[in-house]
Amino acid sequence: MKRVFSGVQPTGNIHIGNYIGALKQFVELQEEMDAIYCIVDLHSITVPQDPRALKQHTLDVAALYLSVGLDPNKAIIFVQSTVPAHSELAWILTCNSYTGELSRMTQFKDKSKERESAPTGLFTYPLLMAADILLYDTDIVPVGNDQKQHIELTRDLAERFNNKYGKTFVIPEYRGTKVGARIMALDEPTNKMSKSAENEYSRISLLDTPEKVKKSIMRATTDSDGEIRFDEKNKPGISNLLTIYSVFSCLSIQELEKKYTGCGYGQLKKDLVEVVNDSLVDIQKRYFDIRESEELKRILKDGTEKAQTIAEKTMKRVKENLGFITL
Ligand code: TYM
Numbered sequence: 001m002k003r004v005f006s007g008v009q010p011t012g013n014i015h016i017g018n019y020i021g022a023l024k025q026f027v028e029l030q031e032e033m034d035a036i037y038c039i040v041d042l043h044s045i046t047v048p049q050d051p052r053a054l055k056q057h058t059l060d061v062a063a064l065y066l067s068v069g070l071d072p073n074k075a076i077i078f079v080q081s082t083v084p085a086h087s088e089l090a091w092i093l094t095c096n097s098y099t100g101e102l103s104r105m106t107q108f109k110d111k112s113k114e115r116e117s118a119p120t121g122l123f124t125y126p127l128l129m130a131a132d133i134l135l136y137d138t139d140i141v142p143v144g145n146d147q148k149q150h151i152e153l154t155r156d157l158a159e160r161f162n163n164k165y166g167k168t169f170v171i172p173e174y175r176g177t178k179v180g181a182r183i184m185a186l187d188e189p190t191n192k193m194s195k196s197a198e199n200e201y202s203r204i205s206l207l208d209t210p211e212k213v214k215k216s217i218m219r220a221t222t223d224s225d226g227e228i229r230f231d232e233k234n235k236p237g238i239s240n241l242l243t244i245y246s247v248f249s250c251l252s253i254q255e256l257e258k259k260y261t262g263c264g265y266g267q268l269k270k271d272l273v274e275v276v277n278d279s280l281v282d283i284q285k286r287y288f289d290i291r292e293s294e295e296l297k298r299i300l301k302d303g304t305e306k307a308q309t310i311a312e313k314t315m316k317r318v319k320e321n322l323g324f325i326t327l
Contacts, residue, residue, distance in 0.1 A: 004029045005138040005172075007038035007080065007129075009195075010057035011049075014064055015203040016276070017183035017193035020247050021144025025177055027069040029142055035075035036136050036307060037065060042080045042087065042128060046121035047111075059291065062300055064206060067286040078303030080132065085311035089131035090124070092318060093157055096164070097127055101156070105149060130154040135311045137170040145181040146192060148174050165321040169314075180247050186220040189236035207284060210277045217241070217273045228260040228268055238265070241272055248275045 006026060008018060026037055039061045041054065058079055065077055080086050102108065105126055112118035129150050133141055134157075141151050151174040158169035185191045185202040193203045201216045208216070222237040230253045232239045245268070246253050260268050290296055319326070 002033045002139040003036065003137055003170075004033040004140045004142060004175075005036045005038070005133055005136045006142050007040040007043070007132055008061055008065075009040050009044045010054060010061045011044050011195050012053070012057045012060070013195040013203065013205050014061060014207075015183075015193055015195060015205050016244060017144065017180075017203065018195075019068065019206060020180035020183050020244070021146075021177060022142060023065070023068045023070075024247070025142035025175065026065075026075070029140065029175075030070060030074040033140065035070075036138075036310075037070060037075055037077050038080050038132060038307075039065075039078070040080045040129075040132065043125060046119060046125050059296060062296055063287050063291040064283075066290050066296070066299070067283045068206075072299045072302065076303045076306045077299055078307045079300055082300075082304040083135075083307050083311050085135055085308075085315050086128065086131050088315065089135055089318065090128040092322065093127045093130050093134075093161075094124060096161055097157060101153060102126060105153070107146065107149070126150045126153050127157075130157050133172050134158055134169045135314050136307075137310075137314065138172045139170060140175045141172050142175045142177075144183075145176055148176065168317055168321050179253070180243050183244065184236060184240040186216055186237075186240070189221055189240045204276060204280075206280060207287065208280065210273075210280075213277050213280065214273045217269050217276070220269065222265050226264070228263060228265070229257060238268075241268060245272050245275060248272075248279050 006022060008014065008022060026035070029035055039058055041058055044054065044057075062077065062079070066072070070077060102123055108118070108123055108125070111122055130153065133151075133154050143151065151172065155171050158171050162168055183193045185193045185197060186204070187199050187202040191197075195203070197203060201219050204213055204216050220237060220241060222241075223235050225235065228238060228242070229235060230239050230242050242253050242256050245251070245256055249256075251259070
């Protein structure tokens with residue numbers, strides 16, 4: 001059976017872009033593959049975090065994993081920092097990588113542009129991500145389009161290591177959704193929807209109230225042409241709304257274009273509010289049942305034990321191939 005691995009940072013504001021680009025795929029893939037999903041707290045500290053909020057957000061994401069449909073009987077769910085091998089392998093990969101290849105990562109370029117001095121962790125972040133993936137002999141990595149370059153780097157690192165030290169790692173593959181691998185911001189549809197954007201109406205978070213969802217969609221930037229048609233280049237706002245609509249309604253974009261021929265943007269937005277709220281209500285109901293339960297921590301503890309067993313086996317192979325002694 002193939003293995004799927006992916007992760008989400010516990011940084012709050014998990015939004016419909018994260019859901020469409022990643023979480024929805026996680027749920028589908030747990031049915032056909034050996035699935036491992038992580039809450040990547042070590043990645044989140046590449047930028048400053050409030051320790052109390054970090055703890056809460058870690059449990060929030062775990063509860064969201066379960067609320068969107070991940071099943072602990074089908075998938076291993078755990079928190080990255082509870083398996084020390086992630087940091088250990090990241091160091092080994094650091095010593096087998098080049099600053100040039102890390103400098104080419106567009107996410108690093110974007111994130112460091114916003115700061116006077118970039119934290120080192122932000123620079124080496126893709127190596128920790130590669131460690132996450134390679135530790136579990138991963139075949140498939142479902143992520144949004146913004147992470148594709150990091151998966152390509154992971155493949156390069158794994159191939160380089162295998163060539164130098166003998167077959168050690170499985171070479172993983174990127175898996176993006178056909179529709180919605182990059183959900184755009186509602187206020188500026190040429191930018192990616194993001195957890196950290198200042199304008200809260202730029203995104204729809206999975207825990208937003210129906211009122212907030214309505215405001216965000218009704219305010220969404222469109223264009224003055226008036227026709228409901230999918231055209232990402234010339235009509236990024238409407239195309240983004242059609243994408244979101246398609247995912248939450250299970251109607252294809254072509255079906256939606258047909259349904260809304262001759263209709264105004266107001267009608268499309270009104271219907272989209274309903275479709276999104278209907279889906280979020282179900283997720284939120286499950287979330288509030290699970291979030292404070294003891295069951296949640298039990299699932300994470302169980303996940304850590306299972307993940308640890310797999311990670312230890314890989315580390316044994318890595319150390320043996322590198323020439324580290326065992327006593
Ligand atoms: P993170 O926490 O930023 O995002 C979680 C997932 O959501 C996807 N995503 C989007 N998809 C579509 N449209 C958007 N606007 C959008 N915004 C975010 C991301 O691509 C991601 O799949 N580095 C990763 C976490 C990570 C990881 C890993 C993933 C760490 N180690 C190993 C896979 C395998 C990240 O920061 O995701």
